[in-house]
Amino acid sequence: MSDALIGPPVPPDVHVMTFNIRRRLSMTPRRADRWTRRRPAVQALVSAERPTVLGIQEAMSDQADALSEALGERYSRVGHGRRADGTGEGCPLYYDAHRVELVSWEQAALSDTPDEPGSTSWGNLVPRVMVIAQLRDRATGVTFLAVNTHFDHLAPRSRVRSAEAVRKTVAGHGLPAVITGDLNAGQGSAAIEMLLADDALEDAWREAAVRVTPPWGSFPNYRQPRAGGRRIDWIVTTPDIDVSRAGLNAHRPDGVWPSDHLPLQVVVRLPGAAESGVAGPGASS
Numbered sequence: 001m002s003d004a005l006i007g008p009p010v011p012p013d014v015h016v017m018t019f020n021i022r023r024r025l026s027m028t029p030r031r032a033d034r035w036t037r038r039r040p041a042v043q044a045l046v047s048a049e050r051p052t053v054l055g056i057q058e059a060m061s062d063q064a065d066a067l068s069e070a071l072g073e074r075y076s077r078v079g080h081g082r083r084a085d086g087t088g089e090g091c092p093l094y095y096d097a098h099r100v101e102l103v104s105w106e107q108a109a110l111s112d113t114p115d116e117p118g119s120t121s122w123g124n125l126v127p128r129v130m131v132i133a134q135l136r137d138r139a140t141g142v143t144f145l146a147v148n149t150h151f152d153h154l155a156p157r158s159r160v161r162s163a164e165a166v167r168k169t170v171a172g173h174g175l176p177a178v179i180t181g182d183l184n185a186g187q188g189s190a191a192i193e194m195l196l197a198d199d200a201l202e203d204a205w206r207e208a209a210v211r212v213t214p215p216w217g218s219f220p221n222y223r224q225p226r227a228g229g230r231r232i233d234w235i236v237t238t239p240d241i242d243v244s245r246a247g248l249n250a251h252r253p254d255g256v257w258p259s260d261h262l263p264l265q266v267v268v269r270l271p272g273a274a275e276s277g278v279a280g281p282g283a284s285s
Helices: 035-049 061-071 156-173 190-195
Strands: 014-020 053-057 075-078 093-096 100-109 129-137 143-150 177-182 233-237 242-248 264-269
Touching: 014 035, 014 143, 014 177, 014 233, 035 061, 053 061, 053 143, 053 177, 061 075, 061 093, 075 100, 093 100, 093 129, 093 143, 129 156, 143 156, 156 177, 156 190, 190 233, 233 264
Parallel strands: 014 053, 143 177
Antiparallel strands: 014 264, 053 093, 075 093, 100 129, 129 143, 177 233, 242 264
């Protein structure tokens, strides 16, 4: 695990990761963008990190399968393509089934008709979705909500309304929650202001006790990341979740950029974990 930025967690810690893997394109002029070149790097990165919960964006079905292959039988996933027939680009949510148990899940359209697959509203020209899963931590017994999403890249109104939809979803479940996603919006944008309004949700990067990397922008586009650049990939939590570490992963397996985005990773503890009797590293018995 020497190549891991964070790596597998020790309970009660939970490792959460968000990663836009860049969808496979049938034709691309850039060698760096070719999925056949990037696939081994993506697989090596997730295999080294082995997060408890992994939110992926821009995954075509074969790409989602490649991630499952890299993670192995220990992991399960929920979510499907965003089109009306369930095909196309998706936001699959992976979880370590040895560590957490799936209670329930659903996929909702980010639109005025969330129960209608493939529906669009708010100015976005392509469907946008969120995958919502209730998970129970086997180590602590705590049930929590995981939401994975990808906001629209063109329509600011769609991003704001999508942020509002995510907030309502989290509030409606009344559980500790972690939200992963490429939000196509940086700090101070209207969408992020909506998402974090009234401190109902918090930016995990900002709240982390320790940041293990510089504050790079998360979309270096196959170039060296730049400190102080815009971070459009987010992990957001409810305030009852403690964030101990956060980092942006700039690892290049065999010298290959896995994606045009950097993965964002955090280590969290769910509320009640301290009372569960599970001791973390360094804890006395």
